Amino acid sequence: MLKNIQLTNSIVSTDWLQEHLQATxxxxxxxxxxxxxxxxxxxxxxxxxxxxxxxxxxVFSVIDAPFPNTMVSVETFTEEAQKLGINQDSAIIVYDELGIYASPRVWYMFKSMGFDNIAVLDGGLPVWKVENHPLEVKREYDGQIGNFQAKDNLQLFRNYDGMLQELQNDKNVILDARSAGRFTGEIPEPRAGLRSGQIPNSKNLPYTEVLNHHTFKSKTALKTIFESFHTQNSQFIFSCGSGITACVLALAAANAGFEKYCVYDGSWTEWGSLTQ
Structure with missing residues (x-):
């Protein structure tokens, strides 16, 4: 049996996970x-x-919040992560049944809670299945409670008021992960009643552009993509529809070596509702 592992990358391959399935x-x-x-x-x-x-x-969003996927408090995150048996020394791999979609949001949430020993499974379940790695029937976790303790690193997120301030800084680069059609308004927003539009001075980088179908593009390719938007000393602010695929861009940027970035938690759902 393998000993405890410490993750050195924010993205791991399916082969890597297969090799480390027995890590304690x-x-x-x-x-x-x-x-x-x-x-x-x-x-x-x-x-x-x-x-x-x-x-x-x-569980990990504020249920009665006016906008979807609103980040929970440190206390709630700690309690619910413990229920999943997560410990302070855990090495977390998060995957997605859709390939790469919501799993980077989980990675980013843990980062915002001061936890770094976490990575996303590149390709998610689709690639895992294609490569014939082991599977089991879904079951609920019924193991021991963990000792995980979140530490507030919520400056990785921006709220509406924070975005109003960030718009005053012309060094910020706001990248919107929605499709080009939604960004330009040619395609209506999928949420009923939400108007079309974009945050002032934002630019469009659909999250699919950093992927090759279910997996991330190479670090070199990702670096080229983000450098095309980046200026000296600039900070990336990632947005999308409701804070999910913005985190795909955040993970891609981190993998490409960029360190100055944050995610607008409410994204266009909030901005489009609160502004005219």
């Missing part, structure tokens, strides 16, 4: 949420062995 401190999280444009897709019945469901929608 490994925790595998399934961070899947349905895409807002395809919410009725059939549910997956299988999972990576010993995976635990990280429920972004119903």
């Amino acid at each position: 401190n490994l925790v595998i999280l399934n961070g899947t949420i349905p895409k807002v444009v395809n919410a009725n897709a059939p549910s997956e019945t299988q999972q990576i062995p010993n995976a635990r469901f990280f429920d972004i929608k119903k």
Whole structure:
């Protein structure tokens, strides 16, 4: 059996995970949420062995918040992560049944809670299945409570007031991860009643542009993409529809070596509702 592992990268391959499935401190999280444009897709019945469901929608978001996927408090995050058996010395791998979609949001949430020993499974469950790695029938976690303790690093997120301030700094680069059609307003927003539009001075980088289908592009390719928007000493601010795919861009930027970035938690759902 392998000893405890310390992750050195924010993205790991399916082969890497296969090799480390028996690590003593490994925790595998399934961070899947349905895409807002395809919410009725059939549910997956299988999972990576010993995976635990990280429920972004119903547990790790503020349920009664006016906008979807609002980040929970440090106290709530600590309590719910402990229920999943997560410890201070855990090495977390988070995957997605859709490939790369919501799993980077889980990675980013843990980062905002002061926890760095976490990585996203490149390719997620689709690639894992294609490569014939082991699977099991989905089951709920019923193990021991963990000793995880979150530490506030919420400056990685921006709220509406924070965005108003950030707009005053012309060194900021706001990148919107929505599709080009949604960014320009040619395609309506999928959420009923939400107007089309974009944050002032923002630019469009659809999250699919940093992917090769289910996996991330190479570090070199990602660096080239982000350098095309970057200026000296600038900070990236990532936005999207509701704070999910903005985190795909954040993970891609981190993997390419960029360190100055944050995510607008409410994203266009909040901005488009609160501004005219």
